[in-house]
Amino acid sequence: MQFIDLAAQQARIRPRLEAAMQDVLNHGRYVLGPEVGELEARLAEYVDALHCIGCASGTDALQIALMALDIGPGDEVIVPGFTFIASAESVMLAGARPVYVDIDPETYLLDPERLDAAITPRTRAIMPVSLFGQCADMEAMETVALRHGLVVVEDAAQSFGATRHGRRSCGLSRIACTSFFPSKPLGAYGDGGALFTDDDELAEAVRLVACHGEASRYRHTRLGMNSRLDTLQAAVLLAKLDIFDDELMQRQQVAERYDRLLQDVGTTSTPRIADGNTSVYAQYSIRVPRREEVRASLAEAGVPTAVHYPVPLNQQPAVADHNGRLSVTESVCEEILSLPMHPYLEASQQERVAQALQQALAWPYRA
Structure with missing residues (x-):
């Protein structure tokens, strides 16, 4: 018995997987090839978001989101205490401080009733994790955020495809992040991630941060990082998205x-x-x-x-x-x-x- 059976899934779609990967080998555009743009468009449509930007991992997606929001030293970001370390790690890598809040004992999701007590003048964002496959109470998060002038960043690494009141995960806040780690419900054959937003300016900032802050060839307008979704991984994800x-x-x-x-x-x-x-x-x-x-x-x-x-x-x-x-x-x-x-x-x-x-x-x- 397998804990997660990727072999059974691969057997189901192997011909289309091989064809998709062969297409990449044939055109040779291994970085930002056409499959990346096609995947971003399909994922944005799936979520009903205006923008989807691929990146190298779910952890990178979180850090990119925070950097695009200009969150850094001296700032605080609220995260649940029960989640993978990437939630806190990304905050610290952006230069900010994670503030841990307890969870609901039944859903294991960030408890919105505990948010107000954790907010200080340094708080800039709330980062609820849609853990184990279901969305956090995003309406409650947004209500608290609006009251305090904060932004909600959905960590949807485990919930892509889930819905809350009919709306899909990754389309429930100003910006959301997901992961395509192989074990995820929609997983690549290596690391990968994506960010989603309806905010045009924020989307542009995300694209800049993910690619060295490069606004045009060798012109870097903000501090960024090197985090792009590989074309081969995009091809794999396109094949998996069909099923x-x-x-x-x-x-x-x-x-x-x-x-x-x-x-x-x-x-x-x-x-x-x-x-x-x-x-x-x-x-x-x-x-x-x-x-x-x-x-x-x-x-x-x-x-x-x-x-x-x-x-x-x-x-x-x-x-x-x-x-x-x-x-x-x-x-x-x-x-x-x-x-x-x-x-x-x-x-x-x-x-x-x-x-x-x-x-x-x-x-x-x-x-």
Whole structure:
């Protein structure tokens, strides 16, 4: 059993993948080739955004967004304490300071009720993470941001394709960022990312920052970086985009089957999708007691698992902030466990997962 089965997906689209990659080899425009522009146009249309700008990774996308917004030294950006380090790392790489806020105990998303207490005169932005495949409460974020004169930057690295009240992730704020890391619901065969905005001036700033701040050949009007989406990766993504909506339906079916299978498995907490949301289930994450014992038991039964994320950001040595305590985040970090999740997961495999989990939770595991 695979935790994420990219081979099954590749087998489904291999002829079009090979043809798309051969086209790139034939024309030889490996940087900013025509496939990049085609992908940007298709993604912008999919999200219903005016602009999509590709870049080299989801982490770069976050840093580019902050730099394009002129956020830097002396500024603060609010991020959730429960997420991948890229959220805080990008803030610090831009020269600003991440301010950690706790999460909702049921959705694991940034809790908007805690925002006002975290805002200071130095706060410039709120960066909610649409974690595990569903959107944060972007309306609440925007309401707080408007009240304080801030900008919302959606970290949609795990939620491309999800919706909130009928609107797609990456089209819910002034600027949004996503990732095409291979394990994402829409993943490349290497690193890649993109930014989305309806703001023409901001889009131009993003394009400049992503390409050395170069306004014209050898004329650099602002500080930038080298972060471009490879043409080969764009070709791969174009091939995958053709089956993306179908895969999202399959992911939904897999998640619904898990929900049914696990409803009678004691002491587990299955994902809660907030009202108005759909999820792309980048992960199917549950909470369990005695996590490491449970993981060991599942591994013995041939069930792979992962932990996203075991250490709160405020306790990560590189980006630590020991002045505050994130009680909900700390609790979730101790119990969160991700099960195998991909569009090609078979019912019989999910039944094995549920049975193994039931056995693992029935008694303390003995090595």
